[in-house]
Amino acid sequence: MIAILDYGSGNLRSAERAFELAADKVIVTSDPRICIEADGLVVPGVGAFAACMEQFLNIGGREIIAARVANSSPIFGICVGMQIFFDSSSEKKMSKGLGILPGDISQIEAAILPHMGWNTVAAPAESKLFSGIADQSFYFVHSFAAKKRVSSAINSTSNYGEDFLAAVEKDFIVATQFHPEKSGAAGAKLISNWVKSL
Template sequence: MIAIIDYGAGNLKNVKHALNLLGIESTITDKPGDLSTADGLILPGVGAFGEAMNRLRDKGFVEAIRSEAGNGKPLLGICLGMQLLFDKSYEHGEHHGLGLISGEIKRFETKLKVPHMGWNQIVVSEHFQEHNMAKGLNDGDYVYFVHSLFAKTNDRNDVLFSTEYDQTFTSAVMRNNIIGMQFHPEKSSTVGMQLLKNFGEMVTRERISSN
């Protein structure tokens, strides 16, 4: 069972619908206590970083997420949910995040249109080419983005995918059991479904190995 975290700032139903289509069991929960009994976690999100962190704190999710991720439970952050995994963001001031991935969230400085919205390509980092999370993917595959800020990682080994938008930016991250996708896999057609399938298989492997 994958717990989709409901803290009032997420695209929950579309994520759950995509998992349903894949036959992956999931539940939407606004109770931090439910995270301990789940096999994997998804942290979605749309909106502003600071407000999202306030909501996570108010609902008691911050320590629950850190604890479960620290114990090795698979965690997937989507869009704003990916950004929340990082140390801090400079969106409308400086705000501290979950601190699960080392780095910062910064605004695009470009003459191109911001937000970066629509379909764009991903490139799989060389050190993740043979990883299970990249199974079924090819460099140049298209996924769907909507964002005005991007992640600047402190460790290049955490970069799962990169994307070009007037500059090269990190479009997905992975550190052990923690994964973040700046794009929306649930809106990214067959490529996005493959990624969610890969995550579901990761959750299953972790559940079997821990039993």
Template sequence: MKKIVVLAAESGNVHSVVRALHHVGADVELTADPDAVMAADGLVVPGVGAFAAVMDKLRAVKADRLIERRLAGGRGVLGICVGLQVMFEQGTEYGVHEGFAQWPGSVDLLPAAIVPHMGWSLVDAPADSQLFNSIADERFYFVHSYGVQSDPAAALPRHPHIEPPLVTFAEHGARFVAAVENGPLMATQFHPEKSGDAGAQLLTNWIATL
């Protein structure tokens, strides 16, 4: 049984994430204790609310350092919703705010007639995706007004020994990043914990990578 820590950073209701991980057989702890975060097989970084507010709460528990340390050691991290957005360079909700800059790109308002984008949407996942193995044709539950509309893989310099990130897209007014798989760092814009059987399988797929 894999040990998963859900990062406790006072960022919205994260108990549904904890329940979903329990449901798929993980040993789950909700904490920001650095030792527990570093010892876990996987770390989940959830985020609900405005980009800047989530960043403030994450920095308050030194999430930037903890994430960097885990990634440096090849230890799995999964961001969810704003937990995906903060992995990019910046967000433009209520001003321009710096993210963790793990990936290039800006989180901007979706150019759609109706925002937020709320409800079930299909995704366009790469054929070799690990997260979407056996569920690439399923719908997932989104609740967001902002998204990354550029391709982070295209913006990164090519390296002969480093695989570029696998990027999954969805559409609402424009194409936006629905998920990224980048070695030990993965993230989804949608909520797998609210996405029924497909979301449960995605969490199972992620745990299998740890």
């Protein structure tokens, strides 16, 4: 069973449908017990970092994540749902993240923002997430990103004005800056790769 964390952020319905293509059972919920016990927990996120973080903390998100981390239970963060796992973000004002992945989220150095549309990703051969889709494009929509590689992790990068982290796979945590649920067949394959790994 996959739980999609409902904390009032993100295109939950799209995420639900996209994960249903790969998984037998998908539940959109903020119930801590279901979120902690699910085989995989998806953390979506759309909008500004600080607002997302606040909503996330309000529903007890930190405790849910702490419980899953203690059990090494798989987590999949998407877009701002990726960013909140890092130490902090400088979007609008300096805001603290969960600090589970090291590094800060900062604005991309590019003339035109947001970085909006389909871009390719440089994924290392050992990436399980990108297995069979390493040459495909994924849908991004963001102005901020993590720029430093996470140590002891599989880092996949993309480039728009500068290099940034498009995805990270570290132990039981995976996260993508792009939206796999909006990335057509390539995104569906990526989701399926993750679901099969659970």
